[in-house]
Amino acid sequence: MRSAVIGCGNISRFHFHAIMTNPLTELAAICDVNPELAKRKAEELGGVKFYTRVDELLKNEKIDALHVLTPPHLHKEVALPALEKGIHVLIEKPVALTVKDVEVMNKAAEKSGARLGVNHNMLYDPTYRRARDIANSFAFGDLLHAEVFFGFDTRRVIGANGLEGTWLKEMKGHFLQDLFPHPAAIIFDLLQNINTTHIIKKNPGGDNILKEEVRILFDAQNATAAINMSLSVKPDIFTLVLYGTKMIARVDLSNMSIVKQKTWRRIPKAFARGVDSISQSMQMFGNTICVTAGVALKRISPTAGMTNLINAFYTSLDKDWPLPVSGQDALKVIELSEKIWK
Amino acid sequence: MKVLVTGASGFLGSRLVEVLLQKKYQVKAMVRPKSNREFLDKMPVEVFVGDLGDKESLRGIMDGVDMVIHAGATTFGTFEEQKRGTIEGTKYMLDLAQQAGIKKFVHVSSLVVYDMNTIPNKSLINESFALERFPERAGGYAYTKTLSEQYVQEFMKTSTMPITIVRPGLVYGARRNMFFPHLGFSAAGGKVILRIGCEEKVLPLTYIYNTCEVMIRLLDNDKTNGKIYNIIDPKTITYKEYLQYYLRAVRLKSIVVPVPFSLLKLMGLCFEIANKVPGLKGKFGLTRYRLNTKFKNVRYDGSLLLKTLNWYPELSLDESLERAFHKDK
Structure with missing residues (x-):
């Protein structure tokens, strides 16, 4: 499998590490809106391809899985086009800010057959x-x-x-x-x-x-x-x-x-x-x-926990097992979260 | 709704009939001509007498039936008889059910179908793990259960009939011997029990009423069509704890001696070598392959079915054990 990571913030190094040590997948490209950050990370990772726009990455790269590590309010925006294209997506927590956004992503995944995983690493x-x-x-x-x-x-x-x-x-x-x-x-x-x-x-x-x-x-x-x-x-x-x-x-x-x-x-x-x-x-x-x-x-x-969950995510994709944490599982968390911070 | 239960005189089948009746299902109970029907005769069920290995005897079995729980298997007799009853029997049942337009077919398989010899130690086995690669080396029961499940899986791919396969763990409850062979060997007339494997090893138990409950809940759940599920209770008990409980419950004062699995495997190796000696050929069945299928330290994941059905056992493990050993009739 070929993977890409969107968002090169603090959490990204754990994802890079997990992807690069997992024999089921390889890191195809990374993306960050900040061109300097994207470039620096790409160099650190041994010259992997980098982008500053998600749509370009999706257009140019043939990938099987996408890690979405952007700020939570942008998760849906980034993940949706990939899910619609049938690319499996792993999103950092919280998966979204509203129940509606989670439902939209779940539906898109169901329609295209892509799988939506969420990083509830605990x-x-x-x-x-x-x-x-x-x-x-x-x-x-x-x-x-x-x-x-x-x-x-x-x-x-x-x-x-x-x-x-x-x-x-x-x-x-x-x-x-x-x-x-x-x-x-x-x-x-x-x-x-x-x-x-x-x-x-x-x-x-x-x-x-x-x-x-x-x-x-x-x-x-x-x-x-x-x-x-x-x-x-x-x-x-x-x-x-x-x-x-x-x-x-x-x-x-x-x-x-x-x-x-x-x-x-x-x-x-x-x-x-x-x-x-x-x-x-x-x-x-x-x-x-x-x-x-x-x-x-x-x-x-x-x-x-993070590495284990990412590895379990790829094993599930590879063997067609239930995902470690699916978009449906995460829905319950967001329902309550939305109730708390209306 | 009328549900046909095969193997209805068996430990699982008879309880299934009982719980189905409680849940207001009509029941047709299939038994062999020689089965003990005492229990069934007391209940308002239609009894169908037939032999799974004999297609002629199954004529009319699906009449008036809407759904099928196929819990029957031949676990005694010669290898040929077991093959006929379990494998051929399953094929007949599927064909007949398909012809009759059955609305749901639940095939009761077993945990013995997993390929224990390639699964690493301490794995958590879920439904997607591979099936036994060399069933012929795993013993008669494992062989027939694996081959019948393989057949059902193939059948499922082309058939439009809604089918679900379940793999129950060690089903415990009243009316059965609860000294499971997996626990180890009893020696010196029961005074000594050799417990195999390490202390943390967990028994894949499922309480009979939990098993029945989930199987019946499957009947009218469309999400489960074409799927395979382990049936294991979420609460766990180790071999050590279970044996202690068992001995206290049945008031036995046996001495439990833990035996490392590696030692047992060494014995298996000796048997394998002995089997090669002319004159002893094939005399010892306890090969390392078979020991692995029975005693390997693995755990089974039963969470998928509970999650799908959105059901969780109402009784605690302590209460279930108490009922199984003392209260249930």
């Missing part, structure tokens, strides 16, 4: 995969409640001008709307048949849109869940806590650690507390050693 993150296996295991029991906390320190990416001049301005929920698919994809993956959702939006910062807090409660057939998102909490946090009938699993998705908390029925309560603390700290210690060693030896990568 679903292929190795730590999350482990957590998911735990939640499905006999030893865990039944899932009662799942809770995600996602906190993002905006000072890292924002200068004195705030959102001015950034594409985040195009989104009503800016940072939170852009990052929402991460926790949302996880919760939609863990819950079955969601009945109701309850949204709480708060802004302790008054007019300062960078202080938004969002909480969402879910009621589903198998469990309840909560998503908490904050731009004010310090430090950065991305945790998932799974409450089961036999165990609690505390998952730190950023630090790549999982701590399981079990009951110690045979020990008197006072001792059990101590034993539990020791058990938790031992697990944390073991985890830290493993992750540190893994990262040092390049066995573990914090961005493995």
